Amino acid sequence: MSWGNFFRRQIMSEKSKKKYPAAKKNSGSGVESYRNKIVTFLNTHSKKLMPLSELESKCRTKKHGRDDFIEAFSQLRNEGVISMKKAMKVGLCSRLGLKTGKITRLSRTFGFGITDDGTEYFIPGKCMLGAMPGDRVLIAKIASRSGEPEGEVVDIISFGSQQLTGVIEIVDGSAYLVPDTASRNHITIVRDKNVPFKEGDKVLAEIAHRGMRHAEHKVRVIQVFGCAESAASCAQAVIACHGVPTEFSPEVLREAKKISEGGVQEYSFNNREDLRHLSIFTIDSAESKDLDDAVSVEKTEKGYLLGVHIADVSHYVKGNSAIDKEALNRGTSVYYADKVIPMLPKELSNGICSLNPDEDRLTLSAFIEFDSDGEMISYRFCKSVIRSRVKGIYSEINSILEKRETDEIHAKYSALLGDIALMDELADLLIAKKNRRHAPEIETTETRLFIDENGVCTAASPRERGKSERIIEEFMLSANEAAAKLAKEKQTPFVYRIHEAPPEGKVESLHEILPKFGLECPHFTEFRPVHASKILEAARGTDKAEAVNMLVLRSMSKAKYSPEPLGHFGLALDDYAHFTSPIRRYPDLAIHRIITDIIAGYGSQWLSKRYGGFAVNAAERSSSAEVRAATVERECEDCYKAELMKQHIGETFRGRISGVTDFGFYVMLPDTIEGLVHIRTLPDGQYDYSEPVSLRESFSGVCYELGMEIDVICAAVNVSDGTIDFILDNEEE
Template sequence: MEVTEKDVINFLKHRRKPTYFKMFLKKLGIPKSEKKKLRKLLKKLQKKKIIRYEKGKYLLTEWKEEGDLIEGRVEAHPSGYGFLIVGEDVEDLFIPPPQMRYLFDGDIVLAKAVKRRKKDEAKIVKIVQRAVKTVVGIYKKDRTGHYILLADTVIPHRIYISKKEAKKKKLEEGMYVVVEITEYPAPKVRGRGKVVEVLGKTKNTRTVAEIVARKYSLPLKHSEEAVKEAEKLSPVVRITKNRRDLTDQICFTIDPESARDHDDAVAIEKEGNLYRLFVHIADVSYYVKEGSAIDREAFERGNTYYLPEMALHMLPERLAAELCSLRPDEKKYAFTCEMLINRAGKVVDYDIYESVIISKAKLTYDEALRLIVGDPALEKKYPDLVKPLRYMEELAKILMKAKEKRGSIDFDMPESKILFTETGDPYDVVPYERHLAHRIIEEFMIIANETVARFMEEKGYPFIYRTHEEPDLDKVIKFVDLVAGLGYDVSYPEKITPKFIQKIIEKATGTPEENLIRFMALRTMKQAKYTVENIGHFGLASDCYTHFTSPIRRYADINVHRMLKKAIRKKFTKKDMQELPEKLKVIADQCSKMERVADDAERDALEILKLRILASHIGEEFEGVITGVVSFGLFVEIEKYLVEGLIHISTLPDDFRYDEENQRLIGKERIFRLGDKVKVIIERVDEDLKKLDLLLSDDSLKVS
């Protein structure tokens, strides 16, 4: 009797447990002469019905659906272990180091939960999707062979190449290369790959950007098709019957000094006790048609990626920096949100429409501030902007007060910027100051985002909202415990509200631990995302919010514009009402996902460059604050550079005991706790592994 697919499936359903190949032969009565046929059949079934995993066991894919198997994403930790991230409402599973030797950060896997004394562990059954395919690493050779050390994959894997290839590519130890993985590491199997590009030995700022771009699979250039589409677009701007002519209005842009793409321009008029605010946003959706090559690429990218000395634009250069950018003295298509706002910061009337504008000036944030506080030279240069900017200052302060009253959380974390030499090498880190001019634009963009979101919600049309769920109760309790441990009089909330978090931050304002408490509050929060359901924005204490103001660099905003245009033109059909929610959900999910990628990539690149700067300061002393207390030591953020390093417990000259509940290391003469100020010495910097080893200075070891 010949064994069929149905026989194998029924047998596995009946057994309900993983089965060895030999068991099939025995239980199904298959002669040895038919072994090859059975293997072929099992291989065929692996593509659709069964899973093969450890030591040649087979099981049904549908077990996953019945709850026996869990699908999740691997989150690697530099110490060698990892976690299986299953979902927001499911506790993460611990992945022990032996299994992590074969896994990469971001891999999608199937696993089963295995009971352990302290915490459930994940036993990996199958790798569904690999996160890393082409990656940058360093060429090395030793007695084990020639290999590429993947230095930026959280856990440093080795991908071996042949001696012949190393010779052919003229590789020298220490060279950075791009390697394509052809065989992933597995028990008794080395990871293997082929070198697809040699980047060279010098790791300059540009190389760092390329390394990070390749790590996160960021597109380094636009397709020929998209570029050609952009080149064909007409630069002519016409005032048509569906657009308001605002070309005489005094509006202007306020951006960072280095900005090349200008998304938004603002204008203001005062009417008694009311302010009429105009927020003009570049009308990108006029140029980017749904389904075009430009649109498809923008969807894939999700947003622009800002890496050191390099921006990977969501849109081709001709659009991002030319056609769409609201450059001064040029006629531009815009999408306008006009709002009448009272002294309480409430929008009492509004209008949303398509327009044509001419920006009268391109100000930097510093220039805007100088015009507000008074700078005779600038006032002479921009005489028409002084009064509007002073009105803007008044309105921004009203909006800030209203936002604070409703409980909006101002995390206002310290930021830093890297200074580069003329040749593009990083040499120092300085604080990035956010001042009144930044807040003016921030407040105006927030009120415009809220206004268009409320308009769409009231209409009941399909839409993309920017949402932020309230934090989990257990995380809030941990936050309260940590703040109480720092000596603050706080109690558990009856209800979790933004105002509760805001009040704790206010208590810490002006204290040495202010930044730490802001950071801890931020860590308590869930991540904001894009959704088609309006569930409000916890952090902003807003019941209705979206992203409308940055369509040059965010794909979500382009789609917000498309929906708004449908609404104001009364073009929504019954078919749209049925089909658009699902379509917009796909866009919202993609934009949320790529936003995370952008955040991680930008943070990675900055951290590498900061470590490069610190490599020239080995042996020097710096002030820092303890940001983490763990069983193996103290994490300390160096205040000047805003970069975190580890003081390993083995370097402390005392027998320290870890007090997990109170986040402390307790020694005979000294106790270290979260938020303590300490002085540290740079001991070792590994830029490739992103590791910073610190030593505690003698001063910090003294009993205070």
């Protein structure tokens, strides 16, 4: 077979949906030898490109070594080490100036890709080579008119997800998919009589055929969710597309049922501290059913003794059990609208593990002693049994702290009023301590969606954060810090929560941008939390405060899990972990197992042997699961927000510019709804983009700036992809 026919078959075959060419993977010395020969020859050859047939003849000396050569060539191409251009010519990517990266998004006429060094490239549609979001590609830099990095896809190394969501459209009797996040080109549907659909349906499809252009792709519908105008249907499609499991296997359910039916047995109290005499209670939202943390506070001679009592999920969920494997796979519970996809079966999450009031529950407790200034003096962890006094509700306790509670609320908490006052006192000290260490106080807003009995979104608002929310936040932070300190002290493998300093490029951007807001940002040899804190403090109370808060927030790295204690920039802490939510986060469950064995007296050598690989795997998979869950939650929320705004098309709203791009700007309304004012809807003119601060019209001087208040009209919405389009109110023009 000729090389041309070989690659055409491999690239276009439906069997090669993940990588191509799909030669069998060998591990012999022959393949490794050919890998070295190929790289060495291409690196030393006088020409950057050479015919593949010539490369083979120069490298392959064995008469029967072609399979090994093909495998070596395939591996190097799939790894992005070599590239094959037109006319079957091959070269080293490093010599050709090619970079490996991933396609992140597409529109009808262009796309974007991010290379492994973090550079984002604008890619014209004609230069996409049919690549789809998630595909690993080789990108070549090309001339740019805008000054921003521009590139073309020269090779697709491996395919990303083969599934995509969209809406069915029927044209002249032929069915097409209008994708949500991929190219806006209509994609031809290969019909399957076993999966009926109709126009306007929201569906999940898989790629049945890859063409060299987006218009040549073909898909097959594999699941229908209902009307694309329904946010509930669209949310189900988002969940399916991202591969979030929604059902538990029979084996997992059997294990959960057995645990639940066994109940909390008194023999389980052995070797546990009995804390049922203490004033311990939970504080959470009214709708919460998975109560995994409870608190207690006592006054001491030195200051305060805080007790943070966490559901002992690890007592029930043993390592490598069916439930444990499923929990690791899910990584976290997923919350959207008024629904939850739990990490654990409800028999555990809402039942035997939930710290429900007036029921004996097994817990892992952290006792942390503070002095009168809120400084941590000591900590200890123990296995325990508690009995929560009451299910505390944030809004009710806020009313007590603000001295506006009703008689009914006063009666409910009458035996705990002293405890609540003491908690408030300690939380104030902990907040003051956080301020002393200059942890950046970045404001973020969560959205609360209101869903009616038909599953339709009827309203949205910022989620309230009162004093009781701050109390619980500070107490959980303290327990998380103590858990990380314990692990470091015992020199044991662990899953830490880390937040690294902002990337150097983001810090440089702050240096350039902040003077435009009248703020100085001197150059630092090392950007520390105190520097971010001072920037925010300088802007506080000014009309630029919100804009500066957005800029600092966007400069931050993403927090993640790690087996290494690299510190937490946002909290200005050297030691931090996630300990307090094992019902809904796997890393918390993971470290509960480790802490349990520390309490049992096992030494660092034994702990290292048992948990070394486990901690690395749990950190890596938990980070990936967290990203997936956050993406799903955001995309689902966008669909519900669009559904809400569909009821308000044509209405005028006052909002604030929350983001500026070269194609327009985003406006956020007070209820957290955000929409795009596209540049094509602005008054005619020549607009200059000052990234990421403003769009200015060159002749009139009209400027649309980050943080600026503005009146907009809701012009259009697309529930299916969660987008909202605003236009300027006429008076703003």
